[in-house]
Amino acid sequence: MKLVTFDLPGGQRHIGAMLAGEQRLVDFTASSTSPAMRNMLALIDGGEAALKEARQLLDKAAVTHALADVKLAAPLPEPRQMRDFLCFEKHFRQARANRHLFGATDGERDPAKVEIPPIWYEEPIYYKCNRFSVVGTGADIVNPAYCQMLDYELEFAAILGKSGKNIRKEDARSHIFGYLIFNDVSARDQQMREMGGTLGPTKGKDFDTGNVLGPWLVTADEVGNPYDLTMVARVNGEEWSRGNSGEMHHRFEDVLVHASRDETLHAGEFFGSGTVGSGCGLELGRFLKHGDVVELEIQKLGVLKNRVVFRHASQ
Incomplete structure (x- = not known):
């Protein structure tokens, strides 16, 4: 359904x-x-x-x-909890390679030569999102006043249907209720500044309309295999991003096993995949502007469509 x-x-x-x-x-x-x-x-x-x-x-x-x-509205307007993971290695490499856009490095780097911290391969890392800033398809994405580099992120997410603690990997799939598209909107310039403090992200992610979910929540039985879904992002009708969910290094089963270690997970919680490779403007060296229409499409999950609004005259 x-x-x-x-x-x-x-x-x-x-x-x-x-x-x-x-x-x-x-x-x-x-x-x-x-x-x-x-x-x-x-x-x-x-x-x-x-x-x-x-x-x-x-x-x-x-x-x-x-x-x-x-x-x-968002299919799940107020999830019980939101965790977003970083499961795609290609995204990690390409995003790090482009930190020169913010003055963090001297120049462009080869993504293949970017050093990935060993812990990323050892366990799925994540941050907790603001579950109160959720909107759905058709809603305006409002650029925060402090942001000059607004970005989309092409992701999908699993919604937990059954609570559990210390979930076994062989049982993890049975805990998933369904899947939906996630646009993890990011204030990139703010994110780059604050993460220099080795904690976060905070205001790079936490602002009203920053978490876009939809257009609907597709039950797990209808999706079948979640690891062979074509993922596409378009801005004003132009394709910017294309990837496949099968490129996840850590899959949702791994995510649930890790998150549930000595911690009870509850039905209605949200688990984001992280951005698919080439799935955001940071990786491409281009960002959103006022009036842009962003469409994220994932096979079997529909199309999530939103307009970008810059309400501050200085922008």
Whole structure:
């Protein structure tokens, strides 16, 4: 199923699922009095019983809306926790090679000669995102006042469907509820400054509209193998980035094993893949400007589309 959170014209927020053709959706909240159909976290918390009911509601299609008549929100508007990992080696190398853009090195470097810290290969590293700054497809990405180099990041994410601690690798896939597209918007100049202090990122990532999720949350059964998905980014219709999810060095199973070491993970948590190789402007030496329209497309997961807005006159 392609699960959605959406706002009706009167402002009521409901959940549902897309019908074939992706032009209409079934309204689960209006079709059922079940507490599991109130919001996406409730549906995830409901486990297999709630998923079974959702599939039945989708088949009946008792209450539907045209996609054009509602406003999609982020499928999971407020995840219980957000962790974003750095799983693609090509991105790591190319991003480090381009630090000369910020004066961090004397000149451009060969990505193949960039030194990667040994710990990156030993375990999946991550930071925790601001789970309150989430928006969905169609929302404006508002450039923070302190940023001159705004960047997109082409990522996807897994949403946890089952809580666990010290999760075994062979069991990890069964904990995943579904997948969605993630645009990890970055204030690159701020990020480069603050990470010189060996902690962070902080304000390079944490600002309103900085975490874009959507357009829908696709259940794991519909995705099948998550490690062979074509990933593409376009800006104003021009392709900037292309990669494949199979290039992940650390996969979601590794991520869940590591994150759950002596720590309980909860249903409804978000785990980002990190940026696919060549999947951001930093790697390409180009950044976003006012009015740009960014489209991130991942096979089986849809298209996440947003406009960039610079609201500060000095920019």
